[in-house]
Amino acid sequence: MGVQERRAREKEELRQEIMEAARELFVKEGFDNVSMRKIAEKIEYSPTTIYLYFQDKGDLLDCIVEETLLNLTAKLDSLREGRDPVVDLKTGLRAYIEYWTVHPNDFRVAFMTDLKALDPNRAWRCTAVGAAMYGSLRTRLRECADSEVLEIRDLETAAQAIWAAIYGLVALFIMKPHFPWVDQSTLIDTVVNSAVDSMIPKRVAQLEAVGS
């Protein structure tokens, strides 16, 4: 029964080809400015073929963004060193911000396209990976709390506050690229330190600030 396997493989290959073409176009032109017709033209199939592989344009986007988020997740996981949880936490946050500043158009596609905001039913893949990433943040924060150095009143509140600050910086960088930002690296450090250090006793916070 090698035929069925080949067929399945071919089907998967075309699926990947569609996603690759769509990602390239979405990133270059923006989700709204890319039509199913344009994607079809790029892969030299008829527009209707895409609907055999994806429910609709939103589903296609969901799959693409899921891939992006999984890629980011892998990158963040690879950076963990496991020595000092606070260092790991800050390193992860900085890496998150820098990943998106390097791939701004992916961020636009992932977070600045209406669809995902509307209902988690349609963008369930993204929602799932996003939830996993938030879970990872919370875990790292708990590790900080479990070590002797941290004073966290409410872990959930702390995690959400940090998420907000980090997310806001990325979103503004990307939304207002022409704004007269101060030195990017300095600003990132300021936001990360401000968000994390406010949960940490002064003594340790100062040590961290010096170390970075």
Added chain:
Amino acid sequence: MGVQERRAREKEELRQEIMEAARELFVKEGFDNVSMRKIAEKIEYSPTTIYLYFQDKGDLLDCIVEETLLNLTAKLDSLREGRDPVVDLKTGLRAYIEYWTVHPNDFRVAFMTDLKALDPNRAWRCTAVGAAMYGSLRTRLRECADSEVLEIRDLETAAQAIWAAIYGLVALFIMKPHFPWVDQSTLIDTVVNSAVDSMIPKRVAQLEAVGS
């Protein structure tokens, strides 16, 4: 020459009527789900008439969002008490966040519609008011720095870091309404205090934290 005045007044009235109808529809259905035809139908004119008053759909959005931002600006200005600059700053930040959580759809229209992100040329009205609001934040921060209580290394960096944290919280509230947020008021206070207090010597920061 009372006729020309009346004509001008009538013209302005229709302009306002268009904006009112469009705002209502945009807020209810979202920018992308509202067509010029629907707006025209609501005001009982032909779609083309709108183009006599606004360059295109994007221009119409720009004008509407400008109005929203000016309204918010007025609200923020009215809250200034001028006694303690740090209190004024935090009050303003909280008010900013709460304004958008009360009008989430206006925020969607204002900040989560592609157009504005693309080029400041097209959304110049919003860009201008937005710049004024950022200027106001910087002014308040300078007032804090000028009073005896503050230690701000770089004012611009501090302003941008605060802006990021505050903006991020609002954006996440609105983008992920189904996320299991902790108590909203607590979270807002945490983010505001974390952002502002990191610029303030410990002694004062603690006083502020108690006061809120």
Added chain:
DNA sequence: GACAGAAACTTAATACCGTTTAGTTTCTGA
């Protein structure tokens, strides 16, 4: 009061869009 011209508004068309229906072609397994 008649009337030229400006202003306001509309009709009809252009060139797109996402998606669906109803096919056609290609391939597979018996």
Added chain:
DNA sequence: TCAGAAACTAAACGGTATTAAGTTTCTGTC
């Protein structure tokens, strides 16, 4: 060889923003 499944497509539907050209309405002047 051939029935049926799988893969793919042509054509259409009902929508979109925007524009060009035409019509109606109003105004100021004679």
